[in-house]
Amino acid sequence: MEYFIELLFSGLTRGSIYALIALGYTMVYGIIGLINFAHGEIYMIGAFTALVVSTALTIYGFPLLAVVVLTALAAAVWAASYGYTIERLAYRPLRSAPRLSPLISAIGMSIFLQNYVLLAQTSDFVPFPALVPEFAFMEPYAHIVGSSDMAILVVSALAMIILTCMIKYTRTGKAMRATAQDQKMALLVGINVDNVISITFITGSALAAIGGLLIASHIGQINFYIGFIAGIKAFTAAVLGGIGSIPGAVLGSFILGLTEAFATGYVSSDYEDVFAFSLLVLILIFKPAGLLGKATIEKV
Amino acid sequence: MQPILNVQNLTMDFGGIRALDHLSLQVHSGEIVALIGPNGAGKTTFFNCITGIYKPTKGDLLLTPPGKKTKKLNGLKPNKVTEQGLARTFQNIRLFPNMTVLENVMIGRHCRTRSKIFGAIFRPPGTRREEEEIIQDSLDILKKIGLAQLANEYAKNLPYGAQRRLEIARALATNPFMLLLDEPAAGMNPQETLELDELITTIRDDGLAILLIEHDMKLVMNISDSIFVVDYGKKIAEGSPEEIAKNPAVIKAYLGEEIEHA
Amino acid sequence: MLSFKDIRQGLLVALWFIFLTFPLLVIKINPIENSVNWRWLNMVYVGSFSFLIYLITRMVMARKLERQKKIKLGLVKEKVAWSIKLFSQPRLYLPLLAAVAVFFLLFPGLFSTYQVNIMITALMYVVLGLGLNIVVGVAGLLDLGYVAFYAVGAYTYALLNMHFGLGFWTVLPIGGVLGAIFGILLGIPVLRLRGDYLAIVTLGFGEIIRLILENWSSFSHGPSGISNISRPGFFGIELSLEMSIVYMYYLTVLMVLFTIFVVNRLQDSRIGRAWFALKEDEIACQAMGIDKMKTKLTAFSLGATWAGMAGVMFAAKTTFINPASFTFLESAIILCIVVLGGMGSIVGVIVGALVLILMPEYLRAFSDYRMLAFGAILVVMMIFRPQGIIATLRRTYTVKGDLE
Numbered sequence: 023m024e025y026f027i028e029l030l031f032s033g034l035t036r037g038s039i040y041a042l043i044a045l046g047y048t049m050v051y052g053i054i055g056l057i058n059f060a061h062g063e064i065y066m067i068g069a070f071t072a073l074v075v076s077t078a079l080t081i082y083g084f085p086l087l088a089v090v091v092l093t094a095l096a097a098a099v100w101a102a103s104y105g106y107t108i109e110r111l112a113y114r115p116l117r118s119a120p121r122l123s124p125l126i127s128a129i130g131m132s133i134f135l136q137n138y139v140l141l142a143q144t145s146d147f148v149p150f151p152a153l154v155p156e157f158a159f160m161e162p163y164a165h166i167v168g169s170s171d172m173a174i175l176v177v178s179a180l181a182m183i184i185l186t187c188m189i190k191y192t193r194t195g196k197a198m199r200a201t202a203q204d205q206k207m208a209l210l211v212g213i214n215v216d217n218v219i220s221i222t223f224i225t226g227s228a229l230a231a232i233g234g235l236l237i238a239s240h241i242g243q244i245n246f247y248i249g250f251i252a253g254i255k256a257f258t259a260a261v262l263g264g265i266g267s268i269p270g271a272v273l274g275s276f277i278l279g280l281t282e283a284f285a286t287g288y289v290s291s292d293y294e295d296v297f298a299f300s301l302l303v304l305i306l307i308f309k310p311a312g313l314l315g316k317a318t319i320e321k322v
Numbered sequence: 323m324q325p326i327l328n329v330q331n332l333t334m335d336f337g338g339i340r341a342l343d344h345l346s347l348q349v350h351s352g353e354i355v356a357l358i359g360p361n362g363a364g365k366t367t368f369f370n371c372i373t374g375i376y377k378p379t380k381g382d383l384l385l386t387p388p389g390k391k392t393k394k395l396n397g398l399k400p401n402k403v404t405e406q407g408l409a410r411t412f413q414n415i416r417l418f419p420n421m422t423v424l425e426n427v428m429i430g431r432h433c434r435t436r437s438k439i440f441g442a443i444f445r446p447p448g449t450r451r452e453e454e455e456i457i458q459d460s461l462d463i464l465k466k467i468g469l470a471q472l473a474n475e476y477a478k479n480l481p482y483g484a485q486r487r488l489e490i491a492r493a494l495a496t497n498p499f500m501l502l503l504d505e506p507a508a509g510m511n512p513q514e515t516l517e518l519d520e521l522i523t524t525i526r527d528d529g530l531a532i533l534l535i536e537h538d539m540k541l542v543m544n545i546s547d548s549i550f551v552v553d554y555g556k557k558i559a560e561g562s563p564e565e566i567a568k569n570p571a572v573i574k575a576y577l578g579e580e581i582e583h584a
Numbered sequence: 585m586l587s588f589k590d591i592r593q594g595l596l597v598a599l600w601f602i603f604l605t606f607p608l609l610v611i612k613i614n615p616i617e618n619s620v621n622w623r624w625l626n627m628v629y630v631g632s633f634s635f636l637i638y639l640i641t642r643m644v645m646a647r648k649l650e651r652q653k654k655i656k657l658g659l660v661k662e663k664v665a666w667s668i669k670l671f672s673q674p675r676l677y678l679p680l681l682a683a684v685a686v687f688f689l690l691f692p693g694l695f696s697t698y699q700v701n702i703m704i705t706a707l708m709y710v711v712l713g714l715g716l717n718i719v720v721g722v723a724g725l726l727d728l729g730y731v732a733f734y735a736v737g738a739y740t741y742a743l744l745n746m747h748f749g750l751g752f753w754t755v756l757p758i759g760g761v762l763g764a765i766f767g768i769l770l771g772i773p774v775l776r777l778r779g780d781y782l783a784i785v786t787l788g789f790g791e792i793i794r795l796i797l798e799n800w801s802s803f804s805h806g807p808s809g810i811s812n813i814s815r816p817g818f819f820g821i822e823l824s825l826e827m828s829i830v831y832m833y834y835l836t837v838l839m840v841l842f843t844i845f846v847v848n849r850l851q852d853s854r855i856g857r858a859w860f861a862l863k864e865d866e867i868a869c870q871a872m873g874i875d876k877m878k879t880k881l882t883a884f885s886l887g888a889t890w891a892g893m894a895g896v897m898f899a900a901k902t903t904f905i906n907p908a909s910f911t912f913l914e915s916a917i918i919l920c921i922v923v924l925g926g927m928g929s930i931v932g933v934i935v936g937a938l939v940l941i942l943m944p945e946y947l948r949a950f951s952d953y954r955m956l957a958f959g960a961i962l963v964v965m966m967i968f969r970p971q972g973i974i975a976t977l978r979r980t981y982t983v984k985g986d987l988e
Contacts, residue, residue: 057780070608077613078620096607103604115967122726123966125780126923129728130962133916137956142608142626149615250912254791257784296795299788306785307773373871404873416868418861422978429861433873435854439882442853443846449853456854457981474980496873 024166029287030280031167035240037279038178042233043256044263044271045185046105046226052202052266053222054117059128060108061230062253063135066246068101068231069238070139073150080151090153097235098228104135105227106220114216132250139246146245153239170240177236181229182272189268194221202266251295258302264315273313324386325350326500326531327372327408332381334364334371334555341367343555344381349500351388354522354532356542359552360575365535366413368552369504373410374400387499405433409498411489413505413535419478423469423488426477427460430495460495467491467521483514490521500531507538515541543567551575590642598635605630667931667974688837692830700833704901706941707836708894713921713933714843715890720919721927722851723883724863725775726783728915729790733763733888735797735910737895742810742905743803752816752900756893763892767885775880790915797907809906813899832901839897840934843890847930850886852979859883860928913955920958923965926972935974 043065050058076093084092112131116124154170189195201208201218209215237252238244255278263274278298286294305312325348334342341364349355357365370376372383372395383395387407395403404410409430418426435456441449464470467487472480477488486506493501506522507515519541526532526545536542542549542563549566551559559569566572609630612621654660670677692700712734719727737759744750744758774785797804804810815828816835823831850856858879862869870876899905917940925936940958944951965972 057784067608074607074611074613077615078611081613081618081620100604100607107600107604112963112967119966119970122724122779122783123970125726125783126919127963127966129916129919130959130964130966132959133913134956134959134963137953137959139608141952141956142605143612148613254788261784292799293795296792296799299792299795302788303774303785303792306777306781310777310781375867375870399875400867400870401873401875404871410871412868412871416865416871418864418868420864420978421857421860422980424981425857425978429857429869429872429874432854432858437854439850439855439886442850442855445849453854476978492872 025287028166029283031171032287033280033283034276035171035174035279036283037259037276038174039233039237039252040256040259040279041272041275042178042181042229042236043252044260044275045182045268046230047257047260048263048265048268048271049198049222049226051260052268053198053219054113054124054205055121056113056124056128057257058113058223058226059125059253060112060131060135061226062249062251062256063132063139064101064105064108064227064249065230065234065252065256066244066249067104067135067139067234068097068227069150069234069244069248070143070246071100071231072097072153072235072238073148073244074143076151076153086153086155093153094232094235097231101231101234102224102228105223105230109220109223114219132253136246136249143246147243148245149243150238150241152242153235168240170236174236174240177232181232185225185229186268188225194218198222254302255298258298258305261302261310261312262305264312267312267314270312270314323350324392326386326388327533328382328384328386328392329372330382330384332368332371332383333379334367334376335379341555342371342378345552345555345557347550347557347560349531349533351499351531352526352529353547354526354534354545356534356536356546356549357552358536358539358542358549363552364555365552366504367555369410369502369535372403373408373502374398374403401433404496404498407497407499408502409493409496409500410502411486411493411504411506413508415485415489417477417485417488417492419476421477422474423477423480424457424460424464424473426488426492427463427495428456430463430492431456431459434497463491463494466524467494468517483510483517486510486518487521490525494525498530500533501525503532503534503536505535505537507536507541519545586639586643590639594635594638594642597638598631601634602627602631665975668977671931671977692833697826697829700829702942702945704829704833704836706938707833707840708898708901709918709921709937709941710840710934711836711843711894711897712891712918713925713937714840714847714930715887715894716918717922717925717928717930717933718847718850718859718883718890719887720922721929721933722856722863723859723880724779725880725884726779727786727884727887728783728912728919729786729788729793730887730891730918731910731912731915732786732790732793733766733891734895734898734914735793735907736763736766736888737892738899738905738909739797739804739810739895740892741896741899742813745813745899746810751814752896756896759896760889760893763895764885764889766892767888768881771881771884772877775877775884787912787915790910790912794907794910797910804907807907809904809908811904813903813905815903816900836897836901839893844930844934851928851930855879855882916962917958920961922972924961924972926974926976929972929974929976932972932974932976936972 043061046061046064047058050056050061072093075096076089079089079092108131112127113124116127152170154173157169157172189198197208197213197218198221200211200213201215205215208218256275259274259278260271261274262277263270263272278301282294282297285297327349329345329347331344331346332342333340333344345368347355347357357368359365367376371378374395377397384392385395385406385408386392393406395406398406418429421429435452437449437452461470461473464473467490469484469488469491472484477485480488490503490506503522507518510518515538522532522534522545534542534546546563548560548562550557551566551572553575558575559566559572561569606627609626610623612623614621651660691703712730716727716730719725719730740759740762741752741755744755770786770789774782777785798807800806816832818831858869858874861872862874862876862879866876921936921940922933924940925934926932944954950957
């Protein structure tokens with residue numbers, strides 16, 4: 023039973039991280055219909071920025087609390103800036119191009135960013151400092167669920183609640199929903215579609231960076247390639263839930279996280295990644311609209 | 323006489339919305355039939371159901387090619403429908419923009435020709451002959467439509483009216499016995515419409531039946547043998563142009579006074 | 585030409601990129617000494633580099649706009665691309681073609697074994713590029729798992745050679761057929777999908793194949809791979825290492841010629857036209873009576889066939905293979921070749937492969953930045969020249985005395 027609960031928490035932790043990344047995929051897809059292939063790289067850049075900033079601050083003797091706050095801020099700000107820049111450079115000029123052009127551009131961007139980090143930093147795995155301290159009140163349960171698991175769950179739940187509120191209740195959120203439904207009409211009623219798209223990229227990127235920071239601190243090491251696998255898995259989660267749908271992305275992420283945790287816990291961990299890829303292939307073939315997505319009818 | 327296209331109680335639902343409601347329509351051999359109605363009445367949906375792009379919710383689509391047995395079109399893929407001898411054009415032009423005019427028509431010959439990969443690579447005499455025939459037949463069609471001198475232009479570079487004619491040429495290349503035209507005169511100037519009028523009549527005189535969606539009332543009244551009027555997915559009237567022009571329900575729903583000075 | 589406003593904008597862009605690259609390019613942590621290494625020089629590089637790039641793009645764009653305006657007003661004629669000019673005149677391109685043929689024929693005599701080896705690699709990418717070109721360039725199906733079929737071919741030869749001692753010539757067609765079978769098996773379920781989903785599914789499939797090869801050790805020898813694969817036999821004669829490399833070179837050249845011949849004929853056929861039309865408009869294609877699935881499937885499996893054969897050649901050339909040769913990046917490189925060269929253009933793909941594969945080999949300083957450049961090429965080409973360096977022209981037809 024304890025093992026079961028341990029796996030349950032591990033699944034929920036994975037699920038939350040996937041959700042933080044998947045939200046970015048699903049928001050961008052919902053608004054401009056593009057699979058933002060470089061989104062996994064944003065997550066990786068968030069983690070790397072966090073690594074650099076937190077280590078530097080620690081070396082210069084900042085107290086832990088200040089390090090954590092400043093690191094989270096830096097990771098989110100820089101990842102958001104990268105997200106914004108990528109959209110401006112690689113996607114905006116292609117908005118009216120044939121459908122595959124922005125996708126190819128996104129693949130190029132992903133490869134570029136991976137190698138940029140490889141060249142700017144290192145190709146090796148680097149140790150990542152633990153940013154979450156062992157909370158005293160968690161001590162009795164430490165053998166089942168660690169403090170950093172708890173932190174991941176709480177922080178990502180908060181992030182998702184804030185995002186939902188933003189989309190539901192703010193003007194920006196309303197503009198986003200309008201743009202997602204019909205870009206031309208949104209433009210006609212005076213919504214600045216360019217800004218809405220930029221905000222979508224910025225929000226999605228900041229969320230992914232928080233995810234990157236949390237998981238890096240949880241696992242304890244990162245390299246330039248972590249964005250690829252994490253990106254594909256989060257994309258799988260987004261598709262599973264129904265791409266374009268925000269609750270779908272969260273649902274899909276938790277399903278994927280839990281299944282992965284139980285499958286590796288009870289069966290075998292050799293084929294962990296094969297499992298996610300196969301799931302992706304199967305969903306796209308048999309239920310491309312996902313669990314909560316709507317099937318689209320092409321206008322003729 | 324048996325109709326060549328017999329649509330019985332065609333119904334199409336999109337989610338909760340009923341786009342077509344028990345619509346029946348017949349086309350006889352050698353007829354020009356017009357389908358009219360206000361925007362959003364379900365005319366294009368009707369075409370899409372017949373040509374296999376949508377799967378109708380209910381109803382029968384029966385096709386009787388000349389000299390052949392009646393066949394049900396329900397559930398056939400679009401390419402199979404075309405193979406049966408029903409060809410169509412599109413409301414918003416769907417040519418192959420980066421192919422030449424001639425190649426666009428040659429694509430229409432695809433379903434009437436056979437050569438496969440082996441033939442493509444080794445080019446045995448049979449394939450060569452077939453290829454020459456494709457080119458010759460396509461050119462003949464272009465001549466008939468009046469686009470032969472533009473054969474090697476890219477389709478995207480054609481003027482608008484010529485693009486609409488090319489769509490018709492491409493549809494004719496599939497050897498149909500019935501042609502479905504979706505707003506062929508949309509965006510044309512009066513001169514072009516007049517030429518289109520002639521073209522459609524010539525095609526009819528070659529023995530093809532034509533089903534036509536059109537907003538240009540003058541054109542419709544001029545050339546149609548019978549007219550079906552739909553509104554909100556339902557048929558509200560059918561008959562000859564004269565009958566339709568007098569029908570109060572039609573005038574009320576949509577034609578208004580337009581008919582008076584037509 | 586450049587206004588003050590452009591300069592100011594350029595400076596802002598430079599500042600933005602300095603900010604953007606600050607944490608990753610300037611700060612570097614030394615975890616052993618626990619110290620921070622500030623690389624301020626990088627900041628200067630990034631600033632001046634982005635400033636220059638911005639101004640250059642500005643200038644190029646401005647000139648392009650100017651030209652388009654003039655064309656619209658009828659002041660100047662639209663420029664015919666140099667490649668089109670070249671290929672429309674046999675007087676120009678025949679001598680060039682002859683020179684290229686002589687160069688490739690004499691290559692092993694003129695250059696060292698090392699160079700020949702590099703050229704073989706480049707030519708193999710030509711074959712792969714032409715194969716993928718059928719799928720992506722002609723039929724418009726974005727296949728991101730092309731390398732999976734390459735792996736199928738390579739492992740087919742390696743395993744059949746190891747277990748049953750089968751030779752290169754026997755396995756070459758088997759590899760092609762197996763590639764085709766895998767292509768059909770994958771194609772039937774996935775080709776129904778929309779373009780971008782297809783891309784992701786093929787990517788997933790490619791990774792699945794690689795992960796299986798890595799983990800199923802009893803079958804594939806896992807990450808350590810298979811070594812001592814036989815080189816191609818030459819009528820039963822033992823060749824020296826050097827001679828066998830020269831032999832491999834000519835085999836690859838033959839394979840390239842064969843591929844060009846086939847792809848050329850296919851493009852100019854009933855099937856090839858249908859592929860191209862399918863890329864242009866699927867719905868119109870179906871309305872013209874073209875079976876969408878069947879047509880896509882032929883393109884997809886034909887591309888896979890070529891990848892399978894190229895895989896057999898790869899295994900025969902290197903005599904050692906492991907899963908690391910078949911990563912997603914390999915698929916991306918082949919895609920980059922097609923995109924740079926020009927989708928659908930045979931000459932373009934050949935030039936693209938030679939440039940992208942030979943350049944990093946000869947410009948050593950460049951080789952570290954190879955993948956960075958590949959990524960950038962994909963983005964830049966899509967934005968500024970989606971038709972590739974050599975654009976294709978559709979074939980024109982003339983029928984004797986028939987066109988007025």
